[in-house]
Amino acid sequence: MSNVILIVDDSATIRATVKHTLTQAGYDVRQANDGQDGLNQLKTLSGTGTRVAMIISDVNMPVMDGLTFIRNLKSDATYKFTPVLVLTTESQDSRKEEGKAAGAAGWLVKPFEPDTLVGVVRKFVR
Amino acid sequence: MGIENELKGIFLEESREHVASLENDLLALEEAAGGAADPELVNRIFRAAHTIKGGSGSVGYPELMGFTHTMENVLDRVRQNALAVDRELISLLLSCVDCIARMLDAMDHAGEVPSEAERAALATRLNGFLGGTVAAAQAAGDQAVAVVTALDKGRKTGRERCFRIRMRLAPDVLESGTDPAMLLTELADHGTLAVEQVNLEQVPALDAMDPYRLYLSWDLTLTGHVTRDDVEGVFIFVSEGSHIDITEEAPAAPVNQNSTAQVGALDITEEAPAAAVSVEAAPAAPRAEATVRAETAPRPEAQGGGKGPSSIRVDTQRLDRLVNLVGELVIGQARVAQACLKDGATPEAIAAIESIDRITRELQDEAMGMRMLPIGPTFVQFQRVVRDLAVSQGKQVNLEIKGKETELDKSIIEKIGDPLKHMVRNAVDHGLETPAERRAAGKPEEGTLTMAAYHQEGNIVIEIADDGKGLNAEAIAAKAVREGVIPADHNLSESQVHALIFHPGLSTAQKVTDLSGRGVGMDVVKRNIEELRGRVSIESTPGKGTRFKIALPLTLAIIDGMAISVGPQVFLIPLLSIVESVRPRPGDLKSVSGRDEWVTLRGESLPLIRLHEMLGVPGKACAAEDSLVVVENMGRRYGLLVNDILGQQQVVIKSIEQHYKAVDGVAGASILVDGRVAMILDVAALVRRAFAKARVAC
Structure with missing residues (x-):
């Protein structure tokens, strides 16, 4: 079972926080700056035979936003069933609904406690 | 370094970048106001605030998070076209950005945290733009937090x-x-x-x-x-x-x-x-399929091409050390070459020396290049300064920026900001007229301020030009006479009069404004530029505008110098200061009242400095039949009398201040190709010293 998790966020602070928290919890965390970078990273990872068990993605990002990124994933047979967790600081429910509609498995509102993040990730990857 | 400090460092760096981009984007948004704002621009502004908010939550800075949250709400309304952009809103948002910048500084232990009252006042004004939607948005936020905390809640209770x-x-x-x-x-x-x-x-x-x-x-x-x-x-x-x-x-x-x-x-x-x-x-099943696909997928052709960081961070002190070592290598290499060639080397040895020579020079270029940064960000930060100044004085100013990509030594970039800021303030304050004045003069109401950077003759030139009213030479001269800086019967050319604005204490502003009249004058600007081994000059046409040109060396680490001898010693004069070198005729030197000396060159009389006297060097005095180096400082030329001119050299500057103490008139020291140590002369300081008591200011 793969323990590789990809964090896609344009904020270096959030990436570093997620990486640190999940690395301590025993996951192997990879990073991408935006949706397009995320797709590129996934291509590189699958090229080296690494299966990504879960993707955590911000919504509002430059170049390619999170919703477009998720729709791209969901139309690709390789990642169609990979759970995607949407990260958002936008407290409006509409964002979560949009995320769900795009195919996200769940969401997490920033900022989050490390335990909360690990708790949510453990719902999908152990 | 603990993980918390590391995260804090990442957060600060990232947020400061966002603060800078917020400022520029808000200004761009203001410019676009009235027309249709670019949705991507608005989105970028929103995202920057949003990212700072998200990050501040992660590093545990609730005050900043709360503050940016309110700002984000307003920006969200702008994004949804529910709120029109006007000058008032932009000004408020810019104040908020300033407040965020100070909160970041405070987190970095630099400066005070903006008071709660100040933050609350800004937040109240922000909320004013939200109207009745505030409570609803906040409630939604609380609700969302509650959902997530539900994950944490309800840990073990007693009863099964x-x-x-x-x-x-x-x-x-x-x-x-x-x-x-x-x-x-x-x-x-x-x-x-x-x-x-x-x-x-x-x-x-x-x-x-x-x-x-x-x-x-x-x-x-x-x-x-x-x-x-x-x-x-x-x-x-x-x-x-x-x-x-x-x-x-x-x-x-x-x-x-x-x-x-x-x-x-x-x-x-x-x-x-x-x-x-x-x-x-x-x-x-789908999982299995995914695995198979992954394994059979072709490997990317350029392995490692697209991944991994394309740049790394290096401590600037290490870069300085590298540059220094490469500089010594260049000198060492030159000494080896000289020694070998003198003793008659074999053709193979000569070929090898030439090849090492080429490599060392390339290495030096590379090492120098690592310290170079584009001037763009320095220029761009003035958009805000110019805007605020123009608004406060009821002027209309368009800032044009040219040559953003021109690269300068990092340490020059760091130190040029203050002098530039002062010159920009002066240009808006004193140079550009009010719209009414401009209309009366038949000019467009909006004044143009241009900041440009380019390469010229091995230097970097930065220009600050306005299309304002130009310098008033008569007023400057009159004031200088009144202050006793020049005699009433002065014979100064127009450009020499213009240069007087760099004299301490001379300001021609009719009234002191809150921005330019702060006691820091153009003399400090000039000195700052000289400290960077640069030169500043002025071109001004009444009614047409004023142009300041700052010539700066490409780097502070090396210098192109002219080696000259004075008695048994060798000195270096920065090439940037030298106009020409001549061998005067005996009759060209004249003495006025037995004290001040002049040299006549093609009909022009230049003040003369005998370097051996000035520097107190023992041995043979410099005579008229020796060599004269003509240097320029602040639009004025001076003759430096030396024993001999040895030739041009590129040398690495070693700080004397660091190892001994600052010496007036000496900019640094260097090791020459032949191994001798030479002092590098600071022409501006020499001239100041030589004519400290003279009436004509320099």
């Missing part, structure tokens, strides 16, 4: 409880990445999970089966120290098409142990009824 759970997941639940097995596993974390029944009635015939759909549903009981929140938390992300019924039962005696399955991810298929086994393979 039992929940009956009917889990009817949507048939397409697999597509969202939700794995029913993971849900069962998570439920099992909370207590003893019993699968009462796996419902198979929805399972179609094998040929009609879609492996991407879920046909199973479960009836479960969960017993343990568990709360309803715990159970609901498991299903928090389960999509709408699913039906999860949770009912609490009175704790019963444990049901038949044989039918109780301790569920783990893999146990399900093993313990489920035989008929379900084939069906249960369904969720696993």
Whole structure:
């Protein structure tokens, strides 16, 4: 079972926080700056035979936003069933609904406690 | 460094970048106001505030998070076109950005945290733009937080409880990445999970089966120290098409142990009824396919080409050390070459020396290049300065920036900001007229301020030009006479009069404004530029405008110098200061009242400095038949009398101040190609010293 998790966020602070928290919890965390970078990273990872068990993605990002990124994933047979967790600081429910509609498995509102993040990730990857 | 400090460092760096981009983007938004704002621009502004907010939450800075949250709400309304952009809003947002910058500085132990009252005042003004939507937005926020904290809540309570759970997941639940097995596993974390029944009635015939759909549903009981929140938390992300019924039962005696399955991810298929086994393979099928695809996918052609960081961070002190060492290498290499060639080297040795010479020079260029940064960001930060100044004085100013990509030594970039700021302020304050004045003069109401950077003759030139009223030479001269800086019967050219604005204490402003009249004058600007071994000059045409030109060396680490001898010693004069070198005729030197000396060159009289006297060098005095180096400082030329001119050299500057102490008139020291140590002269300071008592200011 793969323990590789990809964090896609344009904020270096959030990436570093997620990486640190999940690395301590025993996951192997990879990073991408935006949706397009995320797709590129996934291509590189699958090229080296690494299966990504879960993707955590911000919504509002430059170049390619999170919703477009998720729709791209969901139309690709390789990642169609990979759970995607949407990260958002936008407290409006509409964002979560949009995320769900795009195919996200769940969401997490920033900022989050490390335990909360690990708790949510453990719902999908152990 | 602990992880918290590391995260804080990442956060500060990232947020400061966002603060800078926010400022520029807000200014661009203001410019676009009235017309249709570029949605991507608005989105970028929103995102910057949003990212700072997210990051501040992560590093535990709730004050900043709260502040940016309010700002974000307003920006969100702008993004949804529910709020029009006007100057008032932009000014408020810019003040908020300033406040954020100071909060970041305070976090970095530089400066005071903006007071709560100040933040609250800004927040109140922001909320004014939100109107009635504030409360609703805030409520939504609280609600969302509550949902997530539900995940954390409801840890072990004392009483053992039992929940009956009917889990009817949507048939397409697999597509969202939700794995029913993971849900069962998570439920099992909370207590003893019993699968009462796996419902198979929805399972179609094998040929009609879609492996991407879920046909199973479960009836479960969960017993343990568990709360309803715990159970609901498991299903928090389960999509709408699913039906999860949770009912609490009175704790019963444990049901038949044989039918109780301790569920783990893999146990399900093993313990489920035989008929379900084939069906249960369904969720696993896409996974298997994914794995196979991954393994057979072709490897990217350029392995490592697209991944990994393309740049690394290096401490600037290490870069300085590298530059220094390379500089010494160049000198060492030159000495080896000189020694070999003098003793008659073999052709192979000469070829080898030449090859090393080429490599060292390339190495030096590379090492120098690492310290170079584009001037763009320095220029761009003036958009804000110019805007605020123009608004406060009721002027209209358009800032034009040219040559953003021109690169300068990092240490020059760091030190040029202050002098530039002063010159820009002066240009808006004194140079550019009010719209009414401009209209009267037949000019467009909007004045233009240009900041440009380019290469010229091995230097970097920075220009600050305005199309304002130009310098008033008469007023400057009159003031200088009044202050006793020049005699009433002065014979100064127009450009020499213009240069007087760099004299300490001369300011021609009719009234002191709150910005330019702060006691720091153009003399400080000039000195700052000289400290960078640069030169500043002025061109001004009445009614047309003023142009300041600052010539700066490419780098502070090396210098192109002219080696000259004075007695037994060798000195270096920076090439940037030298106009020409001549051998004067004896009759060219004249003495006025036995004290001040002049040299006449092509009809022009230049003040003369005898370097051996000036520097107190023993030995043969410099005579008229020796050499004269003409230098320029502040639009004025001077003759330096030296014994001999030895030739031009590029040398690495060593600081004297660092190893000994600052010496007036000496900019540094260097090791020459022949191994001798030479002082590098600071022409501006020499001239100041030589004519400290003279009436004509320099």
